[in-house]
Amino acid sequence: MIKVGIVGGTGYTGVELLRLLAQHPHAEVAVITSRSEAGVRVADLYPNLRGHYDGLAFSVPDSATLGACDVVFFATPHGVAHALAGELLETGTRLIDLSADFRLQDAEEWARWYGQPHGAPALLPEAVYGLPEVNREAIRQARLIAVPGCYPTATQLGFLPLLEAGLADPSRLIADCKSGVSGAGRGAKVGSLLCETSESLMAYAVKGHRHLPEIAQGLRRAAGGPVGLTFVPHLTPMIRGIHATLYATVADTAVDLQALYEKRYADEPFVDVMPAGSHPETRSVRGGNVCRIAVHRPQGGDLVVVLSVIDNLVKGASGQAIQNMNILFGFDERDGLSHAALMP
Amino acid sequence: MIKVGIVGGTGYTGVELLRLLAQHPHAEVAVITSRSEAGVRVADLYPNLRGHYDGLAFSVPDSATLGACDVVFFATPHGVAHALAGELLETGTRLIDLSADFRLQDAEEWARWYGQPHGAPALLPEAVYGLPEVNREAIRQARLIAVPGCYPTATQLGFLPLLEAGLADPSRLIADCKSGVSGAGRGAKVGSLLCETSESLMAYAVKGHRHLPEIAQGLRRAAGGPVGLTFVPHLTPMIRGIHATLYATVADTAVDLQALYEKRYADEPFVDVMPAGSHPETRSVRGGNVCRIAVHRPQGGDLVVVLSVIDNLVKGASGQAIQNMNILFGFDERDGLSHAALMP
Amino acid sequence: MIKVGIVGGTGYTGVELLRLLAQHPHAEVAVITSRSEAGVRVADLYPNLRGHYDGLAFSVPDSATLGACDVVFFATPHGVAHALAGELLETGTRLIDLSADFRLQDAEEWARWYGQPHGAPALLPEAVYGLPEVNREAIRQARLIAVPGCYPTATQLGFLPLLEAGLADPSRLIADCKSGVSGAGRGAKVGSLLCETSESLMAYAVKGHRHLPEIAQGLRRAAGGPVGLTFVPHLTPMIRGIHATLYATVADTAVDLQALYEKRYADEPFVDVMPAGSHPETRSVRGGNVCRIAVHRPQGGDLVVVLSVIDNLVKGASGQAIQNMNILFGFDERDGLSHAALMP
Amino acid sequence: MIKVGIVGGTGYTGVELLRLLAQHPHAEVAVITSRSEAGVRVADLYPNLRGHYDGLAFSVPDSATLGACDVVFFATPHGVAHALAGELLETGTRLIDLSADFRLQDAEEWARWYGQPHGAPALLPEAVYGLPEVNREAIRQARLIAVPGCYPTATQLGFLPLLEAGLADPSRLIADCKSGVSGAGRGAKVGSLLCETSESLMAYAVKGHRHLPEIAQGLRRAAGGPVGLTFVPHLTPMIRGIHATLYATVADTAVDLQALYEKRYADEPFVDVMPAGSHPETRSVRGGNVCRIAVHRPQGGDLVVVLSVIDNLVKGASGQAIQNMNILFGFDERDGLSHAALMP
Known part of the structure; x- marks a missing residue:
């Protein structure tokens, strides 16, 4: 212990x-x-x-x-x-x-x-950026780990396979992200009241959100160069959950994106590439440490749409922190994190 | 009467x-x-x-x-x-x-x-397409009016000023839309149960939604030529409301988009261009016939982000139908539709 | 004007x-x-x-x-x-x-x-207590009107017919009331956050809530003597609405309660006695100034159950205030308050 | 295994x-x-x-x-x-x-x-009625176990100490119960749609609900004789959770009810008697197998108010079923059920 x-x-x-x-x-x-x-x-x-x-x-x-x-x-x-x-x-x-x-x-x-x-x-x-799917080896040796933010986790995991493979145009990335209200914390703010957030939906911080530079930093690493990212977060009427809807243009439409994603995350205990055609629901990860991802190319065009969902308090914060701890101390990476999500 | x-x-x-x-x-x-x-x-x-x-x-x-x-x-x-x-x-x-x-x-x-x-x-x-902001004169003479769908209303009203002015690249339009559950109707479907939709968020019909050709048809008219549109609808845990988050690339970043939008809708009783920097909330139109729009150009780049919200059952359906009736019969266009939205 | x-x-x-x-x-x-x-x-x-x-x-x-x-x-x-x-x-x-x-x-x-x-x-x-169903004449002459609280409005309107008719045992009245979160106001309190109130339900202030003496005062007037009242408010995960579930014992089970209630409120523009066997939903009064009431006597016993719903912000506050204003200034009592509730 | x-x-x-x-x-x-x-x-x-x-x-x-x-x-x-x-x-x-x-x-x-x-x-x-807090020994030997319903579990656990001690008047028991929508199951019913149940609250089946005879049967056993029970269930806008608000009259107001409840459930792994003055929230048991109870005597009168909350799908159904299985097979009663509830 x-x-x-x-x-x-x-x-x-x-x-x-x-x-x-x-x-x-x-x-x-x-x-x-x-x-x-x-x-x-x-x-x-x-x-x-x-x-x-x-x-x-x-x-x-x-x-x-x-x-x-x-x-x-x-x-x-x-x-x-x-x-x-x-x-x-x-x-x-x-x-x-x-x-x-x-x-x-x-x-x-x-x-x-x-x-x-x-x-x-x-x-x-x-300081090691604690995204195990990227930095697992560095995490093992770290003294100081920075756990990624919630939007950055969902967005990076969704974009990584495309960027690491050099498939996407890195200059035109869009992350349209939807978050539950718990992402705003437990502070007593009018903007987080049930009566202000329930039965409503809004974008916020379109001008620039603090998670933008963090996401861009991670995407630059994956792309091996500069990226152009538009990040629009939205506040949605639920407690937990992030749904990142990601848009990227690919030059080569012949690549099997499903296979690419499945291969990239084949050994990852907490990234679940869903079957082709899936639409992951945030509730499918509620309370769990999983990121579920689906990749689409609508109407056979060159625009790829990636859907990536996490529980912002688990894989987007505390669960990922414990995953880092497990790696750091040589425990099974699933320890304490293997339970199923709560649904319904 | x-x-x-x-x-x-x-x-x-x-x-x-x-x-x-x-x-x-x-x-x-x-x-x-x-x-x-x-x-x-x-x-x-x-x-x-x-x-x-x-x-x-x-x-x-x-x-x-x-x-x-x-x-x-x-x-x-x-x-x-x-x-x-x-x-x-x-x-x-x-x-x-x-x-x-x-x-x-x-x-x-x-x-x-x-x-x-x-x-x-x-x-x-x-048949006249009953979007008054485009077809008011035709509506006056019509015998048969097709009231636009909910997603198409929010999306077209958001894109129109850009396309009519020839500012946006029509081949790379993205509409990331979020809808309340009432858009799915009152049918007894498992997918519309509170226990299936509350506290969750998901994209759906990424492959192709029936509102896609309707939106594209309207955007083609505005652009005066073919358009390339990616439309991703999402189901969100609220009863009413559509939030369309629209992305378009502009060639000329010197144009005053705020002025463009304000001018386009200056005489429209039911389109409200909000002040620069605004983030319209769907609840600000709940029960009302208004479409509220805000236009952003994050980080001064060439990607424009338009936020457009309506109540899907009002401006997205029944309210717009009555607006059409008012035009058709020569009533004041605001008759029966002038009440404020319900907030909170 | x-x-x-x-x-x-x-x-x-x-x-x-x-x-x-x-x-x-x-x-x-x-x-x-x-x-x-x-x-x-x-x-x-x-x-x-x-x-x-x-x-x-x-x-x-x-x-x-x-x-x-x-x-x-x-x-x-x-x-x-x-x-x-x-x-x-x-x-x-x-x-x-x-x-x-x-x-x-x-x-x-x-x-x-x-x-x-x-x-x-x-x-x-x-000061005149501004419950029109009781004090309409006094309101006409008033300089200073105290608009009843939300729980007191729903509870008094539910109990009045029974007490005024001398049917209920006034010493054993129970009001089990459920309120939306807007009753707690727009103050920045942790207890009113969406993340603290959504997907949950709790009683509060069982020891004694400030609306207790107000309700008791009104019930004493109706009963013509002292009353024993137990009042248990609950916080429920919705914005608007109060549902009062009221329990009283009647000595005479032969009385036609439905007729009693219908007669008591026959001339009231904002009290709707629903058909026998009804279960009023709070959403049926959302945004409207109506109190809907149903009266039951389960299993034919001597315990009467009254269901009384209002929108706490309308009939429980601002709508009732305007109703008082209408009476005070000799307007039609329905002026500004005649719209239908928002449903769904 | x-x-x-x-x-x-x-x-x-x-x-x-x-x-x-x-x-x-x-x-x-x-x-x-x-x-x-x-x-x-x-x-x-x-x-x-x-x-x-x-x-x-x-x-x-x-x-x-x-x-x-x-x-x-x-x-x-x-x-x-x-x-x-x-x-x-x-x-x-x-x-x-x-x-x-x-x-x-x-x-x-x-x-x-x-x-x-x-x-x-x-x-x-x-057939053994599978309420471990009452029938643990019989469960050990059973071939056929009937797991209690959700309302019956919350209501019986709340009333039992009072009735077993002979303190409450058994002829005047009231159970005002509030349930999340998952209690209605996953069937495709209009009445369970998000648009019909969200942002609203209603009583139902006041005339008589199928859980009434089950509760009464359990209370009779505890009271050692006939009981008079009024049971009013309510549908509330959340997925999971039951909040039972129970009313009973006691003859002797000198009894230390807090001590009575704590003693009755001292050895029960899944009944949590909260400190005096508490108001248990349903979310404090979301996803967990616990029943949390608080007992009040408002204004020092002879009416006792018991607040009892469970997750209807766990202690009110599947969790209790597994608790029965654990007893039946001689496992630790907590096996598979020891996780904390999900909050927020």
């Missing part, structure tokens, strides 16, 4: 870490911190956890306690991991950061999109 | 016609037909109408009774208007067909997409 | 007043105040109102401007009307308060439930 | 059995039958199961194949288990019936409520 610490456990990615780790055969949560809820038992804040963590209460963050853990997850707003990572790494613990703090390799780009200076640029060179 | 007949009034577009016509100053529903519910009072099937239509019951369709109306709406599955239109037109009544029967000008194309021969090709030459 | 002022128009009852008054033939909104949104156009905050109030912006509350109105609605948290009512009444304007400030006749009881002293006890004697 | 058969696996309780059994350490699904879907792979019908049951397809029901299983679950409409149970029991397999076929001990009462003769009255004497 490894000892796990969680910094900032009161949000949705925090409770999701707790839910998933409750079933993990080789990890147990030893510490969970929250300044605002210090002293409160986690099962009092999240009654779904009653019977699972009855002795565990939120505590004030403290380097000594966290440093005694084998691994520490950051489930915090951006900026917090910047402030604490350096000190914690010195204790020898491994860090898995669910926030955006170490996702962009370029500190200046980070500063532009997040409106504040990067707080730990010296750590960037060793 | 004109006398209105409705054929096939038990579905969602039927009840929406009733709801809207209950407030109309110059029209009253004299006949409503349904074979399955003949004899049932409309207020027993739709209790929201109690107090509004207490004397009105569904009756078996009958040419004499319908022919005595000034106008007859078809709120029926495809094929029904084909069978009845000819006979009714001979009585001198005007027909406003909410189904797909007369939307496509090409009978063979219709037959291909609907899997059966066109039932009234002789009437096609005089 | 009378001139209407609205104090505190940024919440859900405020926007609902605007939506309904936009169609009113004899009233126009001249002033709407909000400290937090002063200077913002109402149509910018509520895009459903675009095209309806394009010249109207929120302003800082000001007695002179409000005093120039014929009637002022308070759509404010409790305490605000206490502070402003006295001064405004001196200007001769009529006040219709949607808050709880003048609903309880007993200032001390108010102070106990609201945790602060009553701010205007001197005005209580002339 | 025991071999499990499932009859009628295409409905929601069928897929839920599959979801839960996929994690079971000692059971594997060997056969699943469906006449309508014979030959279809379960993962094609339920894509959430992709990767879990890739070799399993629906087959036509067949006694030999089913008889080779150690246990057979019936997830069928009523009447089916009547027809098959006798023959299957002769093969020595154990039967766990999720339908209503063997819940009522009185065949005539069953016939009255289900409108057809009881099909296997000879088996009734040995």
